[in-house]
Amino acid sequence: MGIAELTRNAVHVLPDGALEKKLALGRPLRVKLGIDVTAPDVTLGNGIPLQRMAAFQREGHIGVLIVGDYTTRIGDPSGRSAARPILSAEEIERNAKRFVDQASTIIDPERTEVRFNGEWLAGLDFAEILRLTRTTTVAQILERDDFANRYAAGAPISVSELLYPLMQAYDSVAVEADVELGGTDQLYNLLAGRDVMDAYGLDPQVALTVEYLVSWDGAGMSASRGNYIGLEEAPEEQFGKAMRIPDSLLEQWYRLVMEEPPPEGDPLDAKLALARFVVTRAHGAAAARAAEEHFTRVVREGRAPDEMREHALPAGDPVHLPVVLADAFGLSTSEARRLIAQGGVKVADVPVSGLDLPRVSLAGAVLRAGKRRFVRLTD
Amino acid sequence: MGIAELTRNAVHVLPDGALEKKLALGRPLRVKLGIDVTAPDVTLGNGIPLQRMAAFQREGHIGVLIVGDYTTRIGDPSGRSAARPILSAEEIERNAKRFVDQASTIIDPERTEVRFNGEWLAGLDFAEILRLTRTTTVAQILERDDFANRYAAGAPISVSELLYPLMQAYDSVAVEADVELGGTDQLYNLLAGRDVMDAYGLDPQVALTVEYLVSWDGAGMSASRGNYIGLEEAPEEQFGKAMRIPDSLLEQWYRLVMEEPPPEGDPLDAKLALARFVVTRAHGAAAARAAEEHFTRVVREGRAPDEMREHALPAGDPVHLPVVLADAFGLSTSEARRLIAQGGVKVADVPVSGLDLPRVSLAGAVLRAGKRRFVRLTD
Numbered sequence: 001m002g003i004a005e006l007t008r009n010a011v012h013v014l015p016d017g018a019l020e021k022k023l024a025l026g027r028p029l030r031v032k033l034g035i036d037v038t039a040p041d042v043t044l045g046n047g048i049p050l051q052r053m054a055a056f057q058r059e060g061h062i063g064v065l066i067v068g069d070y071t072t073r074i075g076d077p078s079g080r081s082a083a084r085p086i087l088s089a090e091e092i093e094r095n096a097k098r099f100v101d102q103a104s105t106i107i108d109p110e111r112t113e114v115r116f117n118g119e120w121l122a123g124l125d126f127a128e129i130l131r132l133t134r135t136t137t138v139a140q141i142l143e144r145d146d147f148a149n150r151y152a153a154g155a156p157i158s159v160s161e162l163l164y165p166l167m168q169a170y171d172s173v174a175v176e177a178d179v180e181l182g183g184t185d186q187l188y189n190l191l192a193g194r195d196v197m198d199a200y201g202l203d204p205q206v207a208l209t210v211e212y213l214v215s216w217d218g219a220g221m222s223a224s225r226g227n228y229i230g231l232e233e234a235p236e237e238q239f240g241k242a243m244r245i246p247d248s249l250l251e252q253w254y255r256l257v258m259e260e261p262p263p264e265g266d267p268l269d270a271k272l273a274l275a276r277f278v279v280t281r282a283h284g285a286a287a288a289r290a291a292e293e294h295f296t297r298v299v300r301e302g303r304a305p306d307e308m309r310e311h312a313l314p315a316g317d318p319v320h321l322p323v324v325l326a327d328a329f330g331l332s333t334s335e336a337r338r339l340i341a342q343g344g345v346k347v348a349d350v351p352v353s354g355l356d357l358p359r360v361s362l363a364g365a366v367l368r369a370g371k372r373r374f375v376r377l378t379d
Numbered sequence: 380m381g382i383a384e385l386t387r388n389a390v391h392v393l394p395d396g397a398l399e400k401k402l403a404l405g406r407p408l409r410v411k412l413g414i415d416v417t418a419p420d421v422t423l424g425n426g427i428p429l430q431r432m433a434a435f436q437r438e439g440h441i442g443v444l445i446v447g448d449y450t451t452r453i454g455d456p457s458g459r460s461a462a463r464p465i466l467s468a469e470e471i472e473r474n475a476k477r478f479v480d481q482a483s484t485i486i487d488p489e490r491t492e493v494r495f496n497g498e499w500l501a502g503l504d505f506a507e508i509l510r511l512t513r514t515t516t517v518a519q520i521l522e523r524d525d526f527a528n529r530y531a532a533g534a535p536i537s538v539s540e541l542l543y544p545l546m547q548a549y550d551s552v553a554v555e556a557d558v559e560l561g562g563t564d565q566l567y568n569l570l571a572g573r574d575v576m577d578a579y580g581l582d583p584q585v586a587l588t589v590e591y592l593v594s595w596d597g598a599g600m601s602a603s604r605g606n607y608i609g610l611e612e613a614p615e616e617q618f619g620k621a622m623r624i625p626d627s628l629l630e631q632w633y634r635l636v637m638e639e640p641p642p643e644g645d646p647l648d649a650k651l652a653l654a655r656f657v658v659t660r661a662h663g664a665a666a667a668r669a670a671e672e673h674f675t676r677v678v679r680e681g682r683a684p685d686e687m688r689e690h691a692l693p694a695g696d697p698v699h700l701p702v703v704l705a706d707a708f709g710l711s712t713s714e715a716r717r718l719i720a721q722g723g724v725k726v727a728d729v730p731v732s733g734l735d736l737p738r739v740s741l742a743g744a745v746l747r748a749g750k751r752r753f754v755r756l757t758d
Binding site: 070073121122123124125126127129130131133134136137138139141142151154156157158159160161162163166167 | 449452500501503504505506508509510512513514515516517518520521530533535536537538539540541542545546
């Protein structure tokens with residue numbers, strides 16, 4: 001196994017050679033990952049960095065999950081949005097437990113520490129915060145793309161926003177992280193952690209980033225967007241959603257989720273194997289078999305014919321489904337709406353509930369109205 | 380008296396009309412001034428904003444002196460210089476007492492509160508500091524000349540430096556300032572205090588700035604530069620130093636220190652009246668009379684003749700005095716140095732100790748070597 005397994009699918013492992021040096025220390029490394037406890041579910045996308053944590057754990061290292069309870073209790077970093085909820089200590093505690101339960105389908109809970117950053121951040125006084133802020137220049141933070149673009153555009157950036165990356169960096173000091181995992185958009189924060197650790201006299205952490213998993217709607221999978229498979233979602237749901245991804249995503253999902261190349265041959269078979277993998281990991285082989293049977297019986301019964309009409313999608317995105325149904329099958333739009341409400345309309349074998357669907361999920365898919373009406377949608 | 384007296388010599392009173400509204404409240408206003416307790420002496424220059432505080436006190440308002448003990452205990456804001464001393468709590472306490480003793484030659488100690496900002500800053504936690512930093516944007520701080528020039532030049536600005544203006548602003552929240560006094564270079568800080576008070580739901584303070592007093596060397600009077608008259612310095616020292624200012628500064632000193640226009644006639648008489656005022660305010664009329672007698676007897680004895688040679692200063696600034704003495708009186712430069720060391724060389728009636736003097740203090744002054752040799756220096 002070794003380093004190739006630890007860094008599989010990594011986009012950045014920085015600085016060069018640092019991970020090798022850490023591994024040569026011969027002691028268990030502390031592998032940090034910050035987690036979001038404001039969302040109800042842990043997604044298959046969250047699973048990608050967790051899979052790296054699991055790889056480290058299999059080689060005897062320690063996973064350290066950081067719950068940003070202090071930040072969460074305070075609210076939105078930018079102060080610009082009321083969208084990010086302010087949670088009570090009890091809610092945070094409960095959500096953190098739920099996160100670990102779900103994440104434990106991937107990581108080893110016996111080799112995982114769960115730490116709440118209020119443990120150290122709540123005790124910092126102004127003098128200590130000044131010490132922390134002295135480690136970093138304004139330019140270092142503003143040169144980051146997200147800030148640089150806003151600053152150049154004259155958009156207001158609150159001084160408080162400069163403190164958030166430093167809080168995350170201080171978490172690395174507090175837990176003495178050897179490695180920090182994150183998505184590629186976290187690279188700057190992970191590197192900021194290195195600078196701050198160095199200023200505090202610690203051996204800086206290795207920054208290890210991984211790709212974001214793209215979901216069936218073409219966007220990054222995220223709990224807030226709703227386009228996700230939950231790590232502990234019901235087997236039938238997981239199976240059906242996994243079957244829903246377009247063929248074009250098979251390569252990424254195989255590589256990131258299953259950590260192997262997709263098989264040659266029918267994409268449908270590849271998708272079935274992927275769906276089996278997802279359910280088996282979460283719920284075991286028996287549940288996966290049952291989910292597949294359910295999928296075959298209910299979702300695929302009345303299988304679409306091999307040959308069918310094509311129907312061109314109207315312009316625009318999202319696509320208003322009642323209009324497509326009306327055009328394709330000669331229904332009135334109110335009949336079309338009723339059929340959708342009854343669960344009688346499916347796209348790529350999955351029942352749809354919304355009236356407007358993203359174009360990317362429709363192009364190339366089979367649209368089915370009731371049991372026997374099918375068209376293949378074309379862009 | 381009224382508002383004209385309160386704002387005499389003010390450079391900014393902002394925003395327009397705000398002081399009038401504060402005065403119309405009919406209650407004693409709280410007039411804040413931050414003081415530096417790292418310097419041993421309070422100078423005549425520090426006295427300029429104190430004179431405004433005294434004017435407010437004479438109309439029944441309250442002076443609030445803010446000792447930045449918290450900042451002083453932490454050290455240099457920029458982290459770039461070891462020059463600013465880190466003082467112990469005891470030293471700060473002692474220096475603050477000394478400041479008030481000296482300042483009380485101008486302000487009314489009975490109508491003055493002395494507050495240490497550690498009282499409120501030491502108790503702020505990260506959450507409260509985030510609330511504070513949310514009130515201000517990075518651009519608002521970086522647009523200040525001192526930061527803008529450094530940022531444009533690519534010079535490092537630590538994130539901690541952005542917090543110092545906010546600490547000063549928070550002082551205004553803590554003491555509920557109605558007016559903050561300061562030199563013109565404090566304008567941004569005084570206005571930042573307004574924004575922060577507003578964000579904390581308080582009626583923002585009025586920003587009132589005054590000119591810096593220019594000293595005999597052409598620079599702003601400051602304790603760290605050594606070019607100052609101490610508010611409680613010995614009467615003879617005060618008298619002699621006041622007599623040392625060039626005629627060109629008489630207008631500013633009369634206006635700022637005495638708050639009246641300089642008299643017509645002999646500048647020497649004007650200077651004598653100014654010196655009397657400074658000593659009388661600090662030590663009383665009897666001490667002023669004694670200081671003047673001392674000045675006349677010792678400093679002016681062997682008075683310069685009405686008519687004397689002129690001697691052109693060599694190029695350059697500062698001017699190397701031994702060369703001037705050698706040229707003007709035919710001394711060797713080693714004789715000139717010895718005469719200086721013995722206290723036998725005077726410029727404008729004041730013995731000189733250094734070998735290099737700023738040009739501004741020499742041009743137009745009488746240079747005297749020993750008892751009987753005089754020239755008038757010309758530029």
